[in-house]
Amino acid sequence: MALISERRVIGGNELIVQKTVGHKLAHERDQGAACLKCGPACEGLDLHFWRKICRNCNCKLEDHDLKNEEETHQNIVAVLLADRGISKLGKLEINVKHEDHLENHPLIKKNVQKNFIQVPKASASVLSKFLDAIPKDKAAHHGEVGEQYRSKQLANQLPAHDFDPSFCDNLTDAEKDKMKAFNEERNENATGQGEIKEKTPKVVTQWVCERCKLHLHAGEIAIFAERAGEDKCWHPKCFVCATCSEMLVDLIYFYKDNAIYCGRHHAELTRVRCAACDELIFTKEYTQAEDRNWHLKHFCCFSCDKELGGQKYVAREEKPYCMDCYDKLFAKVCAGCNKKIPADGKRISYKEAHWHASENCFKCITCSKSMLGEQFIYKDNKVFCSAQCIKK
Numbered sequence: 258m259a260l261i262s263e264r265r266v267i268g269g270n271e272l273i274v275q276k277t278v279g280h281k282l283a284h285e286r287d288q289g290a291a292c293l294k295c296g297p298a299c300e301g302l303d304l305h306f307w308r309k310i311c312r313n314c315n316c317k318l319e320d321h322d323l324k325n326e327e328e329t330h331q332n333i334v335a336v337l338l339a340d341r342g343i344s345k346l347g348k349l350e351i352n353v354k355h356e357d358h359l360e361n362h363p364l365i366k367k368n369v370q371k372n373f374i375q376v377p378k379a380s381a382s383v384l385s386k387f388l389d390a391i392p393k394d395k396a397a398h399h400g401e402v403g404e405q406y407r408s409k410q411l412a413n414q415l416p417a418h419d420f421d422p423s424f425c426d427n428l429t430d431a432e433k434d435k436m437k438a439f440n441e442e443r444n445e446n447a448t449g450q451g452e453i454k455e456k457t458p459k460v461v462t463q464w465v466c467e468r469c470k471l472h473l474h475a476g477e478i479a480i481f482a483e484r485a486g487e488d489k490c491w492h493p494k495c496f497v498c499a500t501c502s503e504m505l506v507d508l509i510y511f512y513k514d515n516a517i518y519c520g521r522h523h524a525e526l527t528r529v530r531c532a533a534c535d536e537l538i539f540t541k542e543y544t545q546a547e548d549r550n551w552h553l554k555h556f557c558c559f560s561c562d563k564e565l566g567g568q569k570y571v572a573r574e575e576k577p578y579c580m581d582c583y584d585k586l587f588a589k590v591c592a593g594c595n596k597k598i599p600a601d602g603k604r605i606s607y608k609e610a611h612w613h614a615s616e617n618c619f620k621c622i623t624c625s626k627s628m629l630g631e632q633f634i635y636k637d638n639k640v641f642c643s644a645q646c647i648k649k
């Protein structure tokens with residue numbers, strides 16, 4: 258990995274954005290991280306190179322105990338906020354550095370000071386009230402739980418592959434251009450970071466939370482989003498994505514039609530997302546199957562990654578499988594001949610048992626009479642034609 262510095266001039270101020278070139282390979286991200294859902298059943302994160310899921314447990318990247326998301330997102334967040342004007346860049350530094358008494362705030366651990374970003378600039382007392390106003394398990398950096406929550410939300414709300422083609426599976430130049438244009442357009446028209454304000458007794462205007470519609474009283478903290486309008490505000494815990502209802506990480510929001518969204522769900526208002534790789538689709542052609550959207554190249558067998566375009570496949574739990582893999586993994590065994598029944602083969606199922614729908618398999622176990630289309634008796638996983646045959 259190499260670090261390059263890019264000079265940008267924003268609002269008459271020069272700022273240097275550092276970018277890494279040649280990211281860590283996507284499948285090396287947090288390799289070995291424990292799965293928070295599966296526990297010891299997952300040997301540790303082994304990222305599928307384009308599916309963004311763990312090859313050991315099939316859970317999402319962000320279901321694992323990520324330690325490097327701050328690093329991964331540093332540039333993404335820096336560019337997002339830099340594009341909103343130099344004044345906002347202060348937010349990229351920890352605002353509590355020189356506030357001694359905040360250092361002792363129970364929700365701020367020492368390592369926060371070193372961390373990349375916390376919340377927008379605000380006075381120490383306002384910041385302190387803000388932290389008190391959000392659920393304890395969601396306060397960034399509040400011990401393990403808060404840290405894990407934050408990493409998960411970073412990865413989920415601002416997916417690196419929505420912003421940076423180097424996290425995507427081999428985009429063409431045309432796709433890269435479209436992705437760039439998409440991000441420029443939304444930085445121009447939708448991106449913002451909430452501002453933390455306190456309703457002091459001097460404030461005479463009414464503050465009403467956009468989400469819960471309750472009035473805010475003097476001494477309370479509210480989040481303002483300039484894209485929504487000067488008079489719109491939210492309780493800190495109500496400043497959530499309209500789609501997923503999660504609190505917005507670092508108060509970074511994307512605004513559209515009177516609502517605020519996280520990056521992921523704002524993008525999905527105008528672009529479709531590939532169900533296999535989780536990337537936004539920037540090609541004209543894509544596959545629609547199983548009520549979901551797929552890159553042409555990613556409509557593949559979930560087990561062996563073979564492309565399924567134009568092929569027979571079977572869907573199971575919303576995932577497509579080629580016929581071979583389906584047979585290998587899930588095929589039912591015929592109670593008549595003990596051989597597997599192919600996924601596209603005709604079969605008869607009764608209670609727990611399955612048979613090839615053939616005279617040779619679905620027959621009376623005693624007299625071998627075919628039971629196809631006949632009334633049969635089922636006993637001890639066996640098929641009989643009559644009470645007499647059961648007795649024999």
Ligand SMILES: [Zn+2]
Pocket residue numbers: 292293294295296299311314315316320
């Ligand atoms: Zn897992």
Ligand SMILES: [Zn+2]
Pocket residue numbers: 291292295299300301302303311312313314315316321
């Ligand atoms: Zn895993």
Ligand SMILES: [Zn+2]
Pocket residue numbers: 466467468469470471491492495
């Ligand atoms: Zn509210």
Ligand SMILES: [Zn+2]
Pocket residue numbers: 414498499500501502503518519520521522
């Ligand atoms: Zn969301």
Ligand SMILES: [Zn+2]
Pocket residue numbers: 531532533534535536551552555
């Ligand atoms: Zn895809």
Ligand SMILES: [Zn+2]
Pocket residue numbers: 558559560561562563578579580581582583
């Ligand atoms: Zn397969």
Ligand SMILES: [Zn+2]
Pocket residue numbers: 591592593594595596612613617618
């Ligand atoms: Zn059979």
Ligand SMILES: [Zn+2]
Pocket residue numbers: 621622623624625626641642643646
């Ligand atoms: Zn019989």
